[in-house]
Amino acid sequence: MLEIDALTAGYGEIRVLERVSLDVAEGSITALVGSNGAGKTTLMRAVAGLVPVSGGRIALEGADLASAAPSERVERGLALVPEGRLIFPGFSVEENLRIGAIAPHAKAGRAARMAEMYALFPILEQRRRQPGGTLSGGEQQMLAIARGLMSRPRLLLLDEPSLGLAPAIAQSLFDTIVAIRGAGVTVFVVEQDIRSTLEIADTAYVLENGRIALSGTAAALLQDPQVRQAYLGL
Amino acid sequence: MADLLSGQLLIAALVLAGIYGLVALGLNLIYGTMRLLNVAHGEILMLGGYLAYWCFTLTGVGPIWSMFLALVLAGGFGAVVYRTLCRRVLRSARLIEQIEANSLLVLFGVSIILQNAIALSFTATARAYPYLDDIVRIGGFQVTADRLVVLGIGLALCFAVILFFRFSGTGLAIRALIEQPDAAHLVGVDVERMRTIAFALGFGIAGVAGCLISMLEQVSPFMGFPFTIAAFIVIILGGLGNIAGGLAGAAVLALIEVYGVALTSASMRSILIYGVFIAILVWRPQGLFGRRSVVR
Ligand SMILES: Nc1ncnc2c1ncn2[C@@H]1O[C@H](COP(=O)(O)OP(=O)(O)OP(=O)(O)O)[C@@H](O)[C@H]1O
Ligand SMILES: [Mg+2]
Numbered sequence: 001m002l003e004i005d006a007l008t009a010g011y012g013e014i015r016v017l018e019r020v021s022l023d024v025a026e027g028s029i030t031a032l033v034g035s036n037g038a039g040k041t042t043l044m045r046a047v048a049g050l051v052p053v054s055g056g057r058i059a060l061e062g063a064d065l066a067s068a069a070p071s072e073r074v075e076r077g078l079a080l081v082p083e084g085r086l087i088f089p090g091f092s093v094e095e096n097l098r099i100g101a102i103a104p105h106a107k108a109g110r111a112a113r114m115a116e117m118y119a120l121f122p123i124l125e126q127r128r129r130q131p132g133g134t135l136s137g138g139e140q141q142m143l144a145i146a147r148g149l150m151s152r153p154r155l156l157l158l159d160e161p162s163l164g165l166a167p168a169i170a171q172s173l174f175d176t177i178v179a180i181r182g183a184g185v186t187v188f189v190v191e192q193d194i195r196s197t198l199e200i201a202d203t204a205y206v207l208e209n210g211r212i213a214l215s216g217t218a219a220a221l222l223q224d225p226q227v228r229q230a231y232l233g234l
Numbered sequence: 235m236a237d238l239l240s241g242q243l244l245i246a247a248l249v250l251a252g253i254y255g256l257v258a259l260g261l262n263l264i265y266g267t268m269r270l271l272n273v274a275h276g277e278i279l280m281l282g283g284y285l286a287y288w289c290f291t292l293t294g295v296g297p298i299w300s301m302f303l304a305l306v307l308a309g310g311f312g313a314v315v316y317r318t319l320c321r322r323v324l325r326s327a328r329l330i331e332q333i334e335a336n337s338l339l340v341l342f343g344v345s346i347i348l349q350n351a352i353a354l355s356f357t358a359t360a361r362a363y364p365y366l367d368d369i370v371r372i373g374g375f376q377v378t379a380d381r382l383v384v385l386g387i388g389l390a391l392c393f394a395v396i397l398f399f400r401f402s403g404t405g406l407a408i409r410a411l412i413e414q415p416d417a418a419h420l421v422g423v424d425v426e427r428m429r430t431i432a433f434a435l436g437f438g439i440a441g442v443a444g445c446l447i448s449m450l451e452q453v454s455p456f457m458g459f460p461f462t463i464a465a466f467i468v469i470i471l472g473g474l475g476n477i478a479g480g481l482a483g484a485a486v487l488a489l490i491e492v493y494g495v496a497l498t499s500a501s502m503r504s505i506l507i508y509g510v511f512i513a514i515l516v517w518r519p520q521g522l523f524g525r526r527s528v529v530r
Contacts, residue, residue: 048419048420049419050416050419050420069424069425069426070419070420070422070425071419071422071423071424071425073422074420074421074422075422079420079421080420082416082417082420086414086416086417086420087414087417088410088413088414088417089413089414090413091409091410091413095406098403098406099406099407099410099418099421099423100421102403102406102407102410102421102422102423103421103422106422107403147421151421151422
């Protein structure tokens with residue numbers, strides 16, 4: 001689905017990612033974990049087209065994304081739910097969902113998808129007319145995910161979706177991620193809650209200082225002594 | 235001292251509010267979507283005024299028709315200015331850091347070129363044409379027909395713009411770009427297209443405002459600058475990037491200007507305008523209505 005090959009990227013002179021290679025298989029939940037500042041967000045933003053790439057290749061369903069503007073990537077079926085949510089605070093909840101479907105291919109069936117989102121996150125329907133900025137943190141996270149799904153993605157990138165959520169809400173979020181994959185959307189997720197993430201993921205990568213340090217099936221990484229010590233505190 | 239309760243004064247204030255609203259709208263759109271300071275905005279209005287003047291003088295076609303031509307021509311000019319000049323000052327992250335200063339210089343150049351090109355072509359003499367200047371009586375007061383027409387068109391256009399931003403997909407996308415540029419990229423807003431549209435719309439509406447003004451005032455190559463200043467004050471009053479706030483800001487400035495001049499004298503106009511400018515910068519730099527609430 002998504003192939004990243006020897007990707008190098010950063011900000012101006014600062015190099016953050018060093019020859020990162022990874023694959024996200026179609027229909028999978030693939031996790032990317034790593035400590036603060038490892039470059040996870042940079043990787044996600046590079047895939048979405050918001051951070052310039054200085055070397056390597058990113059391909060979506062076999063097609064190179066190098067020259068594609070962010071909006072074209074959305075048009076090709078990619079959606080990023082960014083770290084820190086970045087909803088439109090002055091837009092109503094409904095307008096946030098409407099703008100989620102701004103890509104040309106997402107216009108068809110917009111109303112039906114909005115109804116699906118309200119079914120998935122009933123609280124959003126109650127808050128329909130309220131400005132996004134007045135929602136609670138958890139509600140904003142739901143809105144950001146729903147907004148991403150409004151563009152009919154085939155690949156959904158989630159950057160720290162559980163950040164700042166109460167444990168119970170975070171747990172239901174992981175259930176939601178499984179449900180999203182069940183609906184046929186491939187998921188690539190960056191998370192701090194490494195245990196819960198590895199429990200739902202198929203494949204996982206560990207990023208350290210801009211390089212892939214470890215990779216394998218999620219089940220294997222969950223048993224890996226290095227991972228257990230460094231990330232699970234066992 | 236004029237009678238403060240006269241209908242004429244109220245109409246004059248409303249007319250001016252409509253004009254300021256339209257001119258400031260384009261400036262606000264262009265600043266809001268890409269942080270470009272378009273100091274040539276008044277010159278687009280001036281070009282619209284000349285277009286209306288020559289259409290009327292040469293062919294007898296009145297400004298209520300030539301304003302459609304102005305909308306298309308000025309809009310097209312806006313798209314060309316964006317694609318040729320402004321895209322260059324936006325092309326790299328390093329340039330974007332100094333976008334305000336760079337755009338100021340580039341567009342100041344455009345402004346000087348346009349002023350002088352028109353002065354060379356048509357001389358610096360101010361020109362006017364007689365159009366719809368019969369007197370209409372409404373209730374107790376009299377007003378020339380052209381003012382009523384300008385008022386009607388100005389208000390209708392402001393209303394249309396609000397509806398556009400509230401309900402259309404393109405309007406929503408432009409607001410998204412103003413409110414949260416990063417997220418707008420992410421959800422798939424075609425940013426290049428929206429910027430081009432913002433320029434075309436801003437310039438087009440300034441061209442129309444020029445046609446409207448030419449019905450009331452003389453046109454001259456240097457008529458634009460005071461409107462540029464007024465438009466800057468209006469968008470600071472209304473909140474940068476806040477479109478509906480800008481329309482309200484236009485009403486505030488027009489009321490202060492018209493009633494202030496009526497209470498004092500015409501020579502006080504500039505002092506009043508700049509006084510408002512400084513007062514707002516000192517006491518409420520975020521604008522009367524705050525910055526982020528784009529069209530509510
Ligand atoms: N806009 C930027 N300009 C310059 N450097 C940046 C920028 N954004 C991030 N960095 C740097 O790049 C490195 C990687 O940051 P990134 O946000 O990708 O890490 P992360 O793995 O997502 O961390 P976290 O877990 O805290 O979210 C950090 O050292 C950070 O300081
Ligand atoms: Mg991060």
